[in-house]
Amino acid sequence: MLEKPEWLKRTFRDNSNLNYVREMLSELHLNTICDEAMCPNYVECFSKKTATFMILGVNCTRNCRFCNVTNREPQKVDVDEPNRVAEAVSKLGLKYVVITSVTRDDLPDGGAAHFAATIRAIHKSCPDTAVEVLIPDFQGNQEALKIVADASPEVISHNIETVKSLYDQVRPQAIYERSLEVLKNIKLFAPSIRSKTGIMLGLGEKDTQVYEVMEDLRAVGCEFLTIGQYLAPSMEHYPVQEYITPEQFDRYGEIAKEKGFAFVASAPFVRSSYNAAEALEREV
Numbered sequence: 001m002l003e004k005p006e007w008l009k010r011t012f013r014d015n016s017n018l019n020y021v022r023e024m025l026s027e028l029h030l031n032t033i034c035d036e037a038m039c040p041n042y043v044e045c046f047s048k049k050t051a052t053f054m055i056l057g058v059n060c061t062r063n064c065r066f067c068n069v070t071n072r073e074p075q076k077v078d079v080d081e082p083n084r085v086a087e088a089v090s091k092l093g094l095k096y097v098v099i100t101s102v103t104r105d106d107l108p109d110g111g112a113a114h115f116a117a118t119i120r121a122i123h124k125s126c127p128d129t130a131v132e133v134l135i136p137d138f139q140g141n142q143e144a145l146k147i148v149a150d151a152s153p154e155v156i157s158h159n160i161e162t163v164k165s166l167y168d169q170v171r172p173q174a175i176y177e178r179s180l181e182v183l184k185n186i187k188l189f190a191p192s193i194r195s196k197t198g199i200m201l202g203l204g205e206k207d208t209q210v211y212e213v214m215e216d217l218r219a220v221g222c223e224f225l226t227i228g229q230y231l232a233p234s235m236e237h238y239p240v241q242e243y244i245t246p247e248q249f250d251r252y253g254e255i256a257k258e259k260g261f262a263f264v265a266s267a268p269f270v271r272s273s274y275n276a277a278e279a280l281e282r283e284v
């Protein structure tokens, strides 16, 4: 196992709102990807009173080798969850919120209607709040994507996660081209909705392959890009192959901007939902 470099060892001392956020999530019976994915930024994000809500349960129908979310029997869809997410957004006073889900290949629409209900509930109770949904690929189901787009979130995100050649090892139930197709269809079905994706580095990809992904993403009109360091949640997960230096992240960021993305965040601790509001505020 590779030893973590200095730039990945950090402590975040301000944990002022941590308990408040935790208690509220527990009272409202809501889940976050921050907890389920053991995100390294959760102290910082919770302290800023922000979190990424994970709807449709905590059990995923897929088994990606980088992800900490459990692959178990999926849970019953909780029809009141959209209202409780909206209540949490209101209590936290969020002006921008990211909603994601486990992958629900067991549902005919992949959970699209539940996403749409959540977007509508938030917009109804918090009309000034921008909503970003980080969606699964819905197995390429275009009708499902349209259901989400029709609910008019401000941003639809779908993570490409890694380079094409690593899909079989890292995301065995996903297909690189299908993920690109999802991103293409976002702009096709709803040109005014911003499209976004994220990629993790350190899985063994070559820099030329990263540039190829950037080009493929631009070719389907993807507008916002996040690039961050992959960290293995446990010894059982796909092992980290390399720690990318902060300088190299900066270089990738510059190259991505040159390739035409409207917003790029590239740094070791960047996650697709990290400081997500910035993309709409600071598009280049």
Ligand code: SF4
Pocket (backbone or CB within 6 Å): 033, 034, 035, 039, 040, 041, 042, 043, 045, 046, 050, 051, 052, 271, 272, 273, 274, 275
């Ligand atoms: S970066 Fe995203 S997933 Fe991680 S703690 Fe912050 S909001 Fe949650």
